[in-house]
Amino acid sequence: MAGAPVSGLAARAQVAKLARTLGVPPASLAGLEQIGAKALTTYRTAVLDAAYAGARTLSLRLARLIYWLPAWLTAAVCRRRIAPLLAARVVTELPARRALAIVLRLPPAYLADVCQCIDPRRARDLIRLMPPVRVVGIAQALITRGDYIVASQFVDYLGDDTLRAVTEAVSDEAHLVRIAYYMESKRRLDHVVRILPRERLRKAILLVLDEERDLLLEVMSIVAHVSYALKRELGDLAAAQDQQVLNNIVRATEAQHLWPDLLPVVAALSVDSRQKVVNLPILRADPTILRGLLAAADAHDLWGTVLPLLPLMQENMRWKVAELGAELSRPAMERVAAAAVQGEHWRPLFDLVARMDAPKQREVAAIAAQYGAVDERLYARLAKLATDYGFGDYFDAVAA
Amino acid sequence: MATVSLDELAARLQRPPESLVEFQAASRAQLQVLSAATNAALLREECELRSALNCALGKPLGWLLQKWLAPQ
Numbered sequence: 238m239a240g241a242p243v244s245g246l247a248a249r250a251q252v253a254k255l256a257r258t259l260g261v262p263p264a265s266l267a268g269l270e271q272i273g274a275k276a277l278t279t280y281r282t283a284v285l286d287a288a289y290a291g292a293r294t295l296s297l298r299l300a301r302l303i304y305w306l307p308a309w310l311t312a313a314v315c316r317r318r319i320a321p322l323l324a325a326r327v328v329t330e331l332p333a334r335r336a337l338a339i340v341l342r343l344p345p346a347y348l349a350d351v352c353q354c355i356d357p358r359r360a361r362d363l364i365r366l367m368p369p370v371r372v373v374g375i376a377q378a379l380i381t382r383g384d385y386i387v388a389s390q391f392v393d394y395l396g397d398d399t400l401r402a403v404t405e406a407v408s409d410e411a412h413l414v415r416i417a418y419y420m421e422s423k424r425r426l427d428h429v430v431r432i433l434p435r436e437r438l439r440k441a442i443l444l445v446l447d448e449e450r451d452l453l454l455e456v457m458s459i460v461a462h463v464s465y466a467l468k469r470e471l472g473d474l475a476a477a478q479d480q481q482v483l484n485n486i487v488r489a490t491e492a493q494h495l496w497p498d499l500l501p502v503v504a505a506l507s508v509d510s511r512q513k514v515v516n517l518p519i520l521r522a523d524p525t526i527l528r529g530l531l532a533a534a535d536a537h538d539l540w541g542t543v544l545p546l547l548p549l550m551q552e553n554m555r556w557k558v559a560e561l562g563a564e565l566s567r568p569a570m571e572r573v574a575a576a577a578v579q580g581e582h583w584r585p586l587f588d589l590v591a592r593m594d595a596p597k598q599r600e601v602a603a604i605a606a607q608y609g610a611v612d613e614r615l616y617a618r619l620a621k622l623a624t625d626y627g628f629g630d631y632f633d634a635v636a637a
Numbered sequence: 638m639a640t641v642s643l644d645e646l647a648a649r650l651q652r653p654p655e656s657l658v659e660f661q662a663a664s665r666a667q668l669q670v671l672s673a674a675t676n677a678a679l680l681r682e683e684c685e686l687r688s689a690l691n692c693a694l695g696k697p698l699g700w701l702l703q704k705w706l707a708p709q
Contacts, residue, residue, distance in 0.1 A: 259674040260681065266674075268667055276659035283650040284675055288682045290651065320689035322682070506669065 243497045246458040247274035250419050254333045255281045257386050278421065278550035285356045289635045292326065294514040300330035308335070312342030321350035329355065333362035340367070345374035350386045352379065357390045364394040376403045380412050389419035390428060400432055410441040411450055417457040421473075428472075430463050442474050446482055453489050461498040468505040476510035484519045491526045497531030512549045526529035528561050540576030547585035565602055574604045578615075583622055589625040598623075602631035641665075641672040649675060 248270040258281050269277065289296075303311050315324055320366040328351065329338045340348065340363065352375060357364060364372075372395065379388040392400070407413055413433070420426045430438065442460070444452045460471045478482065491500045504516050520527050534543045547555060565573070577586045590601045602623065609616025620632035643661065646668065648652040660668065 259671075259678040263675045265670055266667075269663060269671070271662055272659050277656075279656060280650075280660070283656070284678060288679055289648045291679060291683055292686050294685075295690070299690075312695070318693045320685070320692060322685050323689035324691060326686065576642050579644075 243273055244461065245270060245463055246418075246454060247423075247499045248272070248277060249454070249493075250274070250458065251277035251281070251454065254386050254419060255284075258284055260296070260514075261538040266338070272551070280356075281628050285358075289326070289356065289359070290435075295322075296420075297330050300327045302329060304335060304503065306332060308338035309342060315339070315343060316347060321327065323345065325354035325356075328363065328489065330451040331361035332613045333360075333366055336360075336363045336368045341371065345371070345378045348375045349382070349384075352391065353384060353387050357394055361394045364391060365396060367399070372399050373402050373406045374506055376383035377406060380407060380416075384417045385415040389416045389537045390421065392420055393425050394420050397432060400429060404429075404433055404437070410437055411444055411447075411452060413437075414441050414444055414455045414459065418458050426459070427463045427467060428461065430467060431568065439474060442471050443478075445475060445486065446478060448485075450549055451487065452496075454493065457486065457489075457498065457502075460502050464504055467504055469507060472502045472506045473510045473636070476514055480517065483514065483517055485518060487519055487526060491529045491611075492527070494528050494533070497537040500530070500534065500539050500542050503546065508549070511546065515546050515549050516551050516554050521554060524557075526560060527557060531558075531561055531565065535572060538572075538576075540573045541580045544573070544576060544582035544585050545582065547589060555589065556592055561588050562589055563593040563597045567604075570600055571604055574601070575609070578608065581601065583619060587619075587622050587626045587628075590623075591628055593630075598628040599631045613628035641668045643668070646672050651677075686693070 252266050252269050255269070255277055256266050259266075319327075328340065331339075332414060337595045343351075345407045350372075355416065368462060372391075376388055376391075381383075390521040395403070417426055417429065420429070433441070442456055444450060445456045457473070459473065460468060463471065476487070486499075490496055503511060507516065530543075533542050547633075550558065573586060577583045586601075590598055599628075605619045605623075607620070616632075620629055623632050643657050645652045646660070647657050649672070650657075660671075663671070
């Protein structure tokens, strides 16, 4: 069934985040990606809210008590006796400036522990007030622990100066890529990517070449979730790599069902890059990959993205797509036709249909006739186009 | 294995059932795991908070303070 494109990468990241919130291994939540990133986020925030609500009175009253204590004394007590979870609860109930006075007296390692328990939505004012140098210390502590999920949750609330300070302090782009993968707001991700110096951004994208680090999905996620212009720039950079790298990307995309993420990236590439990608020999050599691509285009309403790619394909690739496209069901063909109507993609569609067998051509003529019932001029135009492509007879037969 | 309904899950999270409508796509086994993990996480957090309070103030004082702080 056709639906809105669903990002498998975003859902995958959300499953990992939910698993962390629930304290279970991500593998135990396998399969929940199908629910979609948005619903998984809703669920996770509901769990966080329920946990906060459960002990709200306690943390609120404790915060009122602490409010009257000097900041140095509270910080000293925190360091010696207050567990990070309790501190995380209380600090979100304090006025931000009061909380800041305490936080500035605590070491980065302790604050990193608190960050692991805190809901950043409830500490946004405090996070914005934090001096960049303190945030850098906490970020480095979290990265040392490999807690990229926690680090990512704070990025949405950091100011640009603080973000710059953190990215400058973190010299390895792999850490930044891992943090970006888990970022909640994709608009924010776009902004963060733009803040990065171009050379570092190039290095981050070229991490796809580093098989040992296994960051393919993380890098793909960045390219898939940034805005159109950046998608093109970063996508072109990846597409410029040798065929082996692109084959790996295509194989991973099929294996992990990530066509809804990758197809819009391919569509955003420059013409040369698009041509290179859509003619990759692996697409012809392994029919399961092309079949997976077509199935994803149908399931995620991406025919409007796929059809304009067809004219960039070489003859042998078009024949292969036609061969597998002929396996599509009648309802699927109707959805392809709907995309052709919406985007005026009849020419690439008919070029493909011309390579299919007679029953499929007849089926397309019948679908076109449905449009003809409401728009005779469109039908006449399609009949002429079909004649140009050599299967106009079926249009005449349907009309008769 | 007891079955878990989305309504029960929503009630546990104090959310309207329609907020979890997308989870109808999840299998019964997945919902079961999700529900168990959610209950465990909420319970664990509550226990850790109480333990943290006891640890911070000493057990008797922590207990008394809990009574005063959270009389409900």
